[in-house]
Amino acid sequence: MTAVITVDDVSKQYRLYHERNQSLKAALMRRARVRYEEFWALRDVSFEVPEGATFALIGENGSGKSTLLKCMAHILRPEKGKIETRGKISALLELGAGFHPELTGRENIFLNGSILGLSKKQLTQRFDEIVDFAGLEHFIDTPVKNYSSGMYVRLGFSVAINVDPDILLIDEVLAVGDAEFQRKCMEKFDDFRESGKTVVIVSHALEGIRNLADTAAWLEHGIVRRIGVASDVIDEYLTDSHVDRAADGEHGTRWGSGEGRLEKVELLDVSEQQVKRVCTGDSVVLRYHYKADENIPKPVFGLAIYTLDGVRVTGPSTRDVGLVPDQIDAGAEGFVDLRIDRLLLLPGTYDISVSLHNNAGTHVWDMRHRVLRFDVEFGEPREEYGFTSLGGTWEGDLLDGAR
Amino acid sequence: MTRLAEYADARELTVNLTLRELRSRYKRSALGWTWSLLNPLSTVIVFSIVFAFFLKIKPPVGNPSGLHNFAMFLLCGLLPFNFLSNGMNASLDALLANSNLIRKVYFPREVLVVSTIASLLVTLLVELAVLCVLLMLLGNMVLPWIPVLLGIVAIQTVFVLGIGLMLSVLNVYFRDVKHFIGIALQALFYSAPIVYPLSFVEDAATRTSFPVLRVYTLNPLVRFVDAYRAVLYDLRFPALSDVLYISGWAVAMLALGLFVFHRLDRRLAEEV
Numbered sequence: 196m197t198a199v200i201t202v203d204d205v206s207k208q209y210r211l212y213h214e215r216n217q218s219l220k221a222a223l224m225r226r227a228r229v230r231y232e233e234f235w236a237l238r239d240v241s242f243e244v245p246e247g248a249t250f251a252l253i254g255e256n257g258s259g260k261s262t263l264l265k266c267m268a269h270i271l272r273p274e275k276g277k278i279e280t281r282g283k284i285s286a287l288l289e290l291g292a293g294f295h296p297e298l299t300g301r302e303n304i305f306l307n308g309s310i311l312g313l314s315k316k317q318l319t320q321r322f323d324e325i326v327d328f329a330g331l332e333h334f335i336d337t338p339v340k341n342y343s344s345g346m347y348v349r350l351g352f353s354v355a356i357n358v359d360p361d362i363l364l365i366d367e368v369l370a371v372g373d374a375e376f377q378r379k380c381m382e383k384f385d386d387f388r389e390s391g392k393t394v395v396i397v398s399h400a401l402e403g404i405r406n407l408a409d410t411a412a413w414l415e416h417g418i419v420r421r422i423g424v425a426s427d428v429i430d431e432y433l434t435d436s437h438v439d440r441a442a443d444g445e446h447g448t449r450w451g452s453g454e455g456r457l458e459k460v461e462l463l464d465v466s467e468q469q470v471k472r473v474c475t476g477d478s479v480v481l482r483y484h485y486k487a488d489e490n491i492p493k494p495v496f497g498l499a500i501y502t503l504d505g506v507r508v509t510g511p512s513t514r515d516v517g518l519v520p521d522q523i524d525a526g527a528e529g530f531v532d533l534r535i536d537r538l539l540l541l542p543g544t545y546d547i548s549v550s551l552h553n554n555a556g557t558h559v560w561d562m563r564h565r566v567l568r569f570d571v572e573f574g575e576p577r578e579e580y581g582f583t584s585l586g587g588t589w590e591g592d593l594l595d596g597a598r
Numbered sequence: 599m600t601r602l603a604e605y606a607d608a609r610e611l612t613v614n615l616t617l618r619e620l621r622s623r624y625k626r627s628a629l630g631w632t633w634s635l636l637n638p639l640s641t642v643i644v645f646s647i648v649f650a651f652f653l654k655i656k657p658p659v660g661n662p663s664g665l666h667n668f669a670m671f672l673l674c675g676l677l678p679f680n681f682l683s684n685g686m687n688a689s690l691d692a693l694l695a696n697s698n699l700i701r702k703v704y705f706p707r708e709v710l711v712v713s714t715i716a717s718l719l720v721t722l723l724v725e726l727a728v729l730c731v732l733l734m735l736l737g738n739m740v741l742p743w744i745p746v747l748l749g750i751v752a753i754q755t756v757f758v759l760g761i762g763l764m765l766s767v768l769n770v771y772f773r774d775v776k777h778f779i780g781i782a783l784q785a786l787f788y789s790a791p792i793v794y795p796l797s798f799v800e801d802a803a804t805r806t807s808f809p810v811l812r813v814y815t816l817n818p819l820v821r822f823v824d825a826y827r828a829v830l831y832d833l834r835f836p837a838l839s840d841v842l843y844i845s846g847w848a849v850a851m852l853a854l855g856l857f858v859f860h861r862l863d864r865r866l867a868e869e870v
Contacts, residue, residue: 210865210868265867268703269704270700270701270702270703270704270867271867271868272864272865284704286702288702288703289702292698292699292702292703293696293698293702295618295622297621297622297626298622302621305614306617309611309614310615310703310705311703312607312611312705314610
């Protein structure tokens with residue numbers, strides 16, 4: 196297969212200014228020693244994206260994936276190496292970039308369309324489709340500053356997807372609008388891939404990527420760590436990042452006075468084995484290993500589960516159920532379990548934060564933010580939307596016939 | 599070759615961005631486009647009172663037109679100066695004001711400056727059209743001279759575009775370019791025969807051994823004003839030396855502008 200994007204030995208450097216003083220005087224005075232630190236966001240990156248591929252870029256925050264995507268879009272220019280692309284590119288980096296607030300939806304479609312490279316003729320042809328897709332028939336002659344943020348983003352997406360490029364670059368923007376709009380986006384996206392177009396996608400939603408992408412590149416500190424079949428690369432990435440996190444929580448933050456500590460936090464399955472990947476509906480145990488150097492009066496064990504976007508999904512604590520012991524004696528060691536008979540989290544990646552604090556919530560002995568990361572995969576109940584199932588059952592005579 | 603192909607592809611974008619500028623400029627103002635005429639009009643009134651009435655500056659008599667009118671004399675110099683001054687000021691913000699576009703979408707960045715200048719060119723043409731009507735009401739038959747006028751406008755547009763390209767990108771890296779230009783424009787206004795006739799400078803030159811006139815006429819703005827006035831006020835061809843001189847400046851400025859722009863636009867998406 197022929198390559199539509201060739202990334203050849205690309206390095207991209209940013210300047211971290213210590214004292215950003217954009218004045219002529221400052222520049223003249225420091226002619227010899229410009230005050231910035233060099234920071235390589237990408238180093239010697241080389242690979243090819245074959246025609247028709249859906250190619251994913253994965254990695255931690257700051258690993259250089261978005262920088263690489265912007266280089267592919269020619270928005271940033273690499274200091275070394277070059278990127279060659281064949282065909283028309285459309286980059287979905289921010290939806291509605293270039294909308295002018297005072298202009299109407301109609302005027303902005305034509306303006307934004309031409310920024311993205313469409314001719315007036317093409318735009319006239321696709322105008323109805325764009326408006327229809329965004330669902331904004333009634334508001335098309337209203338200035339976009341009066342749009343809700345959802346409407347704004349929908350119109351932006353609708354214009355961008357109708358550019359009909361050969362290569363589509365996407366940076367985590369598919370998660371826009373309501374469920375109905377997302378479904379339309381996915382359909383459009385599928386059409387796009389089926390017609391043999393190339394897609395490069397940057398995302399943290401690893402399970403989503405596993406379904407979409409065929410090839411993935413894993414970036415770490417600006418270097419390609421691994422490249423290959425998407426699900427293999429994702430597995431390896433997950434394994435690696437879990438080992439990292441489980442080791443000592445170095446990636447998360449930790450604070451507290453430290454007289455009592457949460458030494459280790461484990462996610463265990465029914466056979467008490469550590470796991471990092473579970474299914475919806477599984478029975479699991481979250482085990483806190485604690486240790487006290489001094490007497491710890493009225494200790495409370497708290498938990499928070501976050502999505503990668505930082506949404507707090509749930510946060511139970513021992514205080515919620517009134518289980519507050521008088522104290523942990525100095526020198527004591529042991530563990531406390533949170534037994535979850537049926538984990539109702541839906542597929543996705545989640546972070547766990549744990550804390551040991553006093554009953555009044557005024558003193559924190561140990562708080563470990565994002566100490567453990569785990570993945571949830573499809574299980575029972577099998578549901579598609581949101582973060583959690585309600586564990587309910589659908590009933591009714593009509594439905595009984597369909598069971 | 600790729601750069602030229604890109605420019606060709608960006609023609610429609612340039613037109614659309616120009617329209618965006620024009621449409622949004624007077625959005626939500628009750629008088630709308632009238633403002634673009636009220637602006638020079640108010641300047642003419644103030645300057646006529648101060649310079650023609652208080653200071654008793656006599657405009658020259660148009661040769662061969664015979665026109666003798668301070669307001670018309672002033673406008674013939676003021677409109678091209680405003681084009682230059684507005685072009686410089688607007689270029690300073692052309693890239694910074696569109697930082698979200700530059701950071702998120704790829705297109706030739708020159709387009710932002712070109713469309714800014716193009717929208718001001720439209721304003722200039724509207725103002726010149728009104729001026730031509732006024733001149734004809736006062737008996738100056740400018741119609742046959744309009745092709746020559748448009749030629750001078752074209753040369754000035756190239757000149758302003760070159761300066762604009764340079765200023766737009768410099769201001770991204772050094773924000774005090776903007777403040778410097780503010781002062782420079784004020785000096786520039788009085789450095790050319792806009793409110794006073796060139797004869798004042800010629801008189802002054804006789805009183806000193808310093809080659810005042812030679813230095814004075816090095817300023818391309820002096821020659822631009824001279825050329826505009828020849829066509830509109832005097833109804834004659836501008837001096838060939840003027841035309842050659844301003845054409846040379848225009849080409850040189852455009853080349854310099856493009857050179858500076860391409861030298862500095864590498865890291866534009868990071869710096870805006």
